[in-house]
Amino acid sequence: MDDHVTVEPAKELSFWDEHRYLLLIAIVIAIALVLVGISMTLYVTSGAAQLDLSRPGYRSVSSQAINNDSEFKNYSSTGPINNDSIAEFKALYEKQAASAKAVDAFNGDPLNPDTLEISAQAIQQ
Amino acid sequence: MNRIKSNCVSAKNTLNRLHASDALLRVNRGQIYESMSTKLMTRFNDRAQSNHLDTKALVGATTSYGTALATFRTNYQSYEEQLSNALRIDCTKEPAAFYDAVASARSKRSQVHDDVTVLHRHIDDYTAAFAQFASDHKDQGASN
Numbered sequence: 293m294d295d296h297v298t299v300e301p302a303k304e305l306s307f308w309d310e311h312r313y314l315l316l317i318a319i320v321i322a323i324a325l326v327l328v329g330i331s332m333t334l335y336v337t338s339g340a341a342q343l344d345l346s347r348p349g350y351r352s353v354s355s356q357a358i359n360n361d362s363e364f365k366n367y368s369s370t371g372p373i374n375n376d377s378i379a380e381f382k383a384l385y386e387k388q389a390a391s392a393k394a395v396d397a398f399n400g401d402p403l404n405p406d407t408l409e410i411s412a413q414a415i416q417q
Numbered sequence: 418m419n420r421i422k423s424n425c426v427s428a429k430n431t432l433n434r435l436h437a438s439d440a441l442l443r444v445n446r447g448q449i450y451e452s453m454s455t456k457l458m459t460r461f462n463d464r465a466q467s468n469h470l471d472t473k474a475l476v477g478a479t480t481s482y483g484t485a486l487a488t489f490r491t492n493y494q495s496y497e498e499q500l501s502n503a504l505r506i507d508c509t510k511e512p513a514a515f516y517d518a519v520a521s522a523r524s525k526r527s528q529v530h531d532d533v534t535v536l537h538r539h540i541d542d543y544t545a546a547f548a549q550f551a552s553d554h555k556d557q558g559a560s561n
Contacts, residue, residue, distance in 0.1 A: 339494045343444055349433065353441040364452045369460040373468045378551050381461050389544060392453055393537045397446045398530040402435050403523035409424045410508075410516055 364388060421512035429504065432519070436500055439526075443493050450486055450536055458482065458543055470554065474546040482539040489532040496525035 308315060335341055345354035367381055405411040421428070458479040465472045503518035 339490055342440065342494050342497045343447070345440060345444060350437050350440050353437045356441055357444050358448055361448055361452060364449070364456055366456045367460045367464075369463040370467065371464060373465055373470060373554065375555070377464070378554065381457070382547070382551065385457050385461075385544070385547065388449070388453060388457060389540050392446075392449045392540055395442075395446060396530075397442050397533045398439065398526055401523070401527075402431070403519055403526055405516065405519065408428045408431055408519065410421045410428055410512075410519065 418512045421516060422509050425508040425512075425515075428508065428515075428519075432500065432504055436497075436504065439500075440497070443497075446533070447490070447493075450489070453540060454479065454482055454486060461547070465550070470550075472550070475543070475550055478539065478543040478546040482536070482543060485532065485535045485539050489529065489536060492525065492528050492532050496522060496529050499525050 335344075341347070344350075345357050365384055367384055371377060401407065458475070462472050462475050462479055465475065499518065499522040503515060503522050506515045506518055508515035
């Protein structure tokens with residue numbers, strides 16, 4: 293019997309073999325940055341940013357946001373159409389239509405230069 | 418120029434308050450406008466369609482309302498971005514750029530108000546289409 297044990301010479305490690313954990317961390321960070329970039333782009337371009345009242349500058353009004361619109365009843369999309377269901381819808385719709393039209397939102401002219409005292413006449417002086 | 422510089426702080430405070438109050442208005446009114454479509458119009462149309470009734474006018478009014486709502490969303494976003502741009506400008510250093518940015522925001526805000534008026538008109542259009550539907554259906558005996 294041959295008792296000789298053959299020992300392979302130790303293979304020399306490459307730079308990336310020696311630093312594979314660093315490489316792993318760098319790749320993970322890069323992926324995270326890309327995903328955050330995509331999320332932020334979607335947040336800004338989708339219009340979600342305009343609805344986010346938790347942003348700085350909106351905290352003074354965020355408590356006045358309607359968080360629960362349970363008063364706005366869902367009309368059932370199934371069932372027969374008869375005088376009762378028509379009357380039910382009419383009552384719901386008239387109530388909410390009146391509520392929707394009650395406020396003439398974004399009226400007035402608060403950005404008028406005269407109101408802000410930055411009128412064009414003053415600029416030309 | 419000097420007037421803008423001297424009123425810079427006061428103008429920016431006013432813009433900041435307007436920025437916040439308009440955002441609140443957008444959230445609260447937007448919620449009602451969305452619900453008009455998703456909780457009432459679309460649901461009634463679906464129910465009428467599932468009963469094989471003629472919903473052409475109702476669907477047409479709902480589609481027009483949806484288009485107007487999308488325009489409102491887009492125009493509000495554009496207005497808010499413009500107002501944010503104006504707020505980022507240092508009006509003590511760039512008074513002319515500040516003035517132009519505010520003027521542009523003013524025009525965009527006016528457009529948003531027009532969009533709201535159009536939405537209200539479409540709500541009335543749906544009311545009229547529904548009244549016609551109810552009347553037609555009543556004529557048919559409302560037996561479904």
